[in-house]
Amino acid sequence: MRTIVGACLAIGIGLSIGQPAEAAKTRSLFCVLVPHFKDEYWLSVGFGLEQEAARQGVELLFFEAGGYRARAAQIAQLDICVARGVDAILIGAVTSDHPDLMDAVSQAAQDIPVFGLINELHATGLHGSIGVDWQDMGFVLGDHLRVLHPAGSAPRTAVFLNGPEEAGWTGPLEIGLRDGLAGSAVTVLEVFRADTGLRQQLALTETALERHPDVNYLIGNAPAIEAAIGLLANRPDAERPLLLATYVNHTIKRSLMNGNVLAASFDDPILQARMSIRQAVSATTPGQRPIGPEVVLLTNSDDNLGQVGISPAEYFPSLQ
Missing domain, CATH: 3.40.50.2300 (Response regulator)
Incomplete structure (x- = not known):
């Protein structure tokens, strides 16, 4: 994956970014499944994932379902990730509780650690989850x-x-x-x-x-x-x-x-993305409770809006 230069500043959060993992003989390979990149919000998530993955020596495979009604597409992408034998799957789920996707996630989690990414997900067997309420x-x-x-x-x-x-x-x-x-x-x-x-x-x-x-x-x-x-x-x-x-x-x-x-x-999507990579790299036991940054209110009278972290204007991840 390409190296991302630069950093996005987060406000209202005091979480350190940690040091890069030592280079391993074989780089870990993570699948990232998101609902879509039609909304720029998910570009900031993707940017944060790539930033932290580069620090941790992780390669990413990005999949875009196409929208919140593209349940079948996301299930098919889960199957592809399992077949590739990736080291972890991070899923921004298109639905939190539809039985078809829940079954697919639970099945995948029997073979590969699966982590909830941003969106609420009620599937059993998750290794962890990052997201706000x-x-x-x-x-x-x-x-x-x-x-x-x-x-x-x-x-x-x-x-x-x-x-x-x-x-x-x-x-x-x-x-x-x-x-x-x-x-x-x-x-x-x-x-x-x-x-x-x-x-x-x-x-x-x-x-x-x-x-x-x-x-x-x-x-x-x-x-x-x-x-x-x-x-x-x-x-x-x-x-x-x-x-x-x-x-x-x-x-x-x-x-x-x-x-x-x-x-x-x-809700600082870049920080949540960084947290997701670190969680997937370090998690050893399933069943962790969802964690995430504090939600803050921004108003047009704030004097630090320029420091709000989002992805660069030209950023777009490479999709599978």
């Missing part, structure tokens, strides 16, 4: 709005553009958002769901704005907020809702810095 990702946004608009203040409205129901993070995200909004003057008028490709989220955002043209806040995943920025730029005379993102990618970081986005949840 997506209820926290929703809660920090809801709580931010609660502070801005406490109960008894002027009523405000919001729509929520979520990912697909199949994805393991979308349900906890909505629960956390509603928990954070408890005791506020903000009402969620409607929840919309679709895969997190830009095309699907663009259609979703258009529908949301057509149904609720006077909404005060649009809360959504990164591609949905990207779509909203473009749509609202073409409506200069219309009432513009304020935008909040449920996670950070390249566009969301730029939009926080230029003021187009009010706030976003940040």
Whole structure:
């Protein structure tokens, strides 16, 4: 694999990166399975994986399923990894609990250590898992709005553009958002769901704005907020809702810095990726509880947004 030059800074986290593993006679080979790279978020994950793999003397094979509804493709990719006899499999699952994928993961884990990557995964036999609690990702946004608009203040409205129901993070995200909004003057008028490709989220955002043209806040995943920025730029005379993102990618970081986005949840995908490689290199016994960095809230008034770690603009992993 190619060597990555440079480093991404993480904020709010105090985790050291450790020293590279001593060179072994044979380099370890890990499979990495992700839902898709249509969302720039997963590019930051891939970059962090390659950074730490280079430090640890690990070679990576990247597989992209194609979306959160590409369950059969991800199962086939698992089979390929098992047949290759890799040393570990890191899987960003397209679903947290569908029995077909759970069975495939459990079967693979009988032969090769399997580690959950970012997304929640309920399969048995996992050797470990890295990820944040997506209820926290929703809660920090809801709580931010609660502070801005406490109960008894002027009523405000919001729509929520979520990912697909199949994805393991979308349900906890909505629960956390509603928990954070408890005791506020903000009402969620409607929840919309679709895969997190830009095309699907663009259609979703258009529908949301057509149904609720006077909404005060649009809360959504990164591609949905990207779509909203473009749509609202073409409506200069219309009432513009304020935008909040449920996670950070390249566009969301730029939009926080230029003021187009009010706030976003940040789970440091590069750091999570580094942690995943270190876990897979060092884990000797299965059954570790999921671990991950602290979720923090970023706002467009923060003065350290330039230090938020994401992958370089030109980065894209080599896929199998």
